[in-house]
Amino acid sequence: MIEGKAADVIVIGGGIIGAACADELARHGVNVLVLDCQRPAATAAGMGHLVVLDHSPAELALGNYSVGLWRELAPHMPDDCALRTNGTLWLACNDQEMVEAERKHAALNECGMACELLTGAAVADAEPALRPGLAGALRVAGDGILYAPNAARWLLQRQPHQVRQQRAEVVDVEGPRVRLADGQWLQADAVVLANGIHARTLCPELPLEPKKGHLLITDRYPARITHTLVELGYVTSAHQGKGPSVAFNVQQRPTGQLFVGSSRQFDQDDAAIDAAMLGRMLRRAMEFLPDLGTLNGIRSWTGLRAASPDGQPLIGEHPAQPGLWLAVGHEGLGVTTATGTARLLAAQLLRAPLPEPLQAHLNAFLPQRFIGASAHA
Known part of the structure; x- marks a missing residue:
């Protein structure tokens, strides 16, 4: 143990990843200090979609495990967290996308996830506001x-005897100690870096790329849709290239407001709204929800997703800085995978058994795949 330490563990970043890590460590009796400087965070900018994706076996395992943990927390969460299991409809516009729906159905079924294929007629019955003529969909009930x-x-607040918060800007990290903007050094047994795209400032060697996204929210209206609606083109083509892209992604919040997404722009650090990209995104959304154009949009904004080169987050100890732990690079799945990320990171940090569903996938998340000697071997 370190004499005069500020806490057992210092967590940098008070967004959903940092908060989940702090909460999980506190559950094991660890005293945690969370440092956050109130920069714009992806947590506040995103849709809050709890969705299991399957671009890789590791991503599928982490997402499925994490959504299950959110469901365990649901009975304890206050109403203003607005946790709902509304399910996702992955929409297929044509026969090619129905093939993708069938592949996805098989992959999720193999993991024991409740999902079903819908015909075009069944989609129209389930969501009458959608345009006619869709080929079908995959309904994932547990999202x-x-x-x-x-x-x-x-x-951050539910274990106040274990978790303290401090508004402070961290300007330097050296293993298990940090330097604040006022020059003060704080020390701990370990430091967890969980501040999204801003982690690059403290660790320039991290291979994190910003992916800018736009969102728009409407005024409050009577229920128009019941599921979160996402086009299968989101995964088959729309967001797979390196250029700017849009894809249909809409959910109705418990308030009655519609969240409308999504867009991607690479290497964009500017948070300003790109009117052309926003317009392109809304036009795409109206191709699926024709009545959307009659609704009043009250606010639009952007956020920066922190993406790694292989699309998987970095969860584990920094290979070149013992005592510095990483929980970054979640791209658009930070909210979904926060709980599983916290379990996986805490297990490594505390030298405890890894969560069983993630044991076979640990190497897919370790930072060594990008930084340290093994990354260059």
């Missing part, structure tokens, strides 16, 4: 939505 800013706040 949900969450108001992430309130969920992060709740996670």
Whole structure:
């Protein structure tokens, strides 16, 4: 143990990943200090879609495990966290996308996830507001939505004897100690870096790329849709290239407001709204929800997803800085995978058994695949 330490563990970043890590460590009796400088965070900018993706076996395992943990937390969460299991409809526009729906159905079924293929007629019955003529869909019953800013706040506050918060800017990290903007050094047994794209400032060697996204929210209206609606083109083509892209992604919040997404722009650090990209995104959304154009949009904004080269987060100890732990690079799945990330990171840090569903996938998340000697071997 380190004499004169500020806490057992210092967590940098009070967004959903940092909050989940702090809460999980506190559950094991660890005293945690969370440092956050209130920069714009992806937690506040995102849709809060709890969605299991399957671009890789590791991503599928982490997402499925994490959504299950959110469901375990649901009975304890306050209403303002807005956790709902509304399910996702992955929409197929044509026969090619129905083939993708069938592949996805098989992969999720193999993991024991409740999902079913719908015909075009069944889609029309389930969501009458959608345009006619869709080929079908995959319905994933266990996906949900969450108001992430309130969920992060709740996670940070529910164990006040174990978790302290301090508003402070960290300007330097050296293993298990940090330097604040006022020059003060704080020391701990370990430091967890969980501040999204801003982690690059403290660790320039991290291979994190910003992916800018736009969102728009409407005024409050009577229920128009019941599921979160996402086009299968989101995964088959729309967001697979390196250029700017849009894809249909809409959910109705418990307030009655519609969240409309999504867009991607690479290497964009500017948070300003790109009117052309926003317009392109909304036009795509109206191709699926024709009545959307009659609704009043009250606010639009952007956020920066922190993406790694292989699309998987970095979860584990920094290979070149013992005592510095990483929980970054979640791209658009930070809210979904916060709980599983916290379990996996805490297990490594505390030298405890890894969560059984993730044991076979640990190497897919370790930072060594990008930084340290093994990355260059």
